[in-house]
Ligand SMILES: [Zn+2]
């Protein structure tokens with residue numbers, strides 16, 4: 001079988017949900033509030049770090065980038081291709097020799113810096129229970145775009161979202177735009193959800209880009225799920241029996257109130273979705289009478305007059 005020699009080289013971008021408000025609520029309730037099965041933040045973080053080491057051990061040319069997702073901001077925590085920390089923290093050559101120690105220390109240090117900045121930045125925000133997944137997806141796609149424009153051979157790029165906090169309906173449009181640009185660039189999005197609810201955004205993202213969606217039944221064994229399912233490169237996946245989606249929640253959010261809806265009105269010009277009938281579309285400015293609007297269920301759109 002003819003194979004691309006770069007098939008096995010992966011560029012993984014890990015989106016790590018470190019929203020301090022979500023994990024703080026979890027710690028306060030002893031693991032009952034968000035259903036993460038008693039998975040505490042430090043345990044979650046350790047499992048993620050071991051996964052990062054695992055990816056880099058599997059193939060010495062594998063590359064990984066970690067992006068932290070907070071409630072209002074997101075930031076690069078680590079890039080395995082950089083010799084020094086991305087956000088200005090320099091690593092001496094002495095520290096580089098004991099890579100294993102310095103990598104863990106480097107990631108932990110940048111995560112702590114991020115969380116303290118995040119708490120500062122979120123003081124005015126009222127949406128602290130949600131994470132800025134749209135922001136970190138955009139950062140991941142920009143990073144991958146830079147890699148794909150760089151010198152050949154290109155690694156196979158994929159994004160893994162490790163998410164705990166629930167979907168933010170107000171981010172619907174930006175998340176969907178990120179998903180479609182990932183699909184266009186052939187970037188696979190995988191998702192591992194450790195919160196109590198399924199994530200409709202990530203179900204749609206994995207469905208559209210051909211990635212794996214998983215909500216571990218026992219989140220305290222997160223590391224095993226990460227190693228068994230999400231370390232697999234895109235080439236090997238065709239030979240493996242990986243978890244199949246049980247179903248995808250295709251519900252959309254209305255553009256007017258950013259609420260998740262089952263049925264709504266769709267603009268026949270720009271396909272914007274509204275929960276109520278409007279005389280003019282707030283997105284493209286098209287005017288229509290009531291007979292021109294059609295109701296929509298899930299992703300099924302009906303063209304006017306059909
Ligand atoms: Zn609405």
Ligand SMILES: [Zn+2]
Nearest residue numbers: 267270281284
């Ligand atoms: Zn419109």
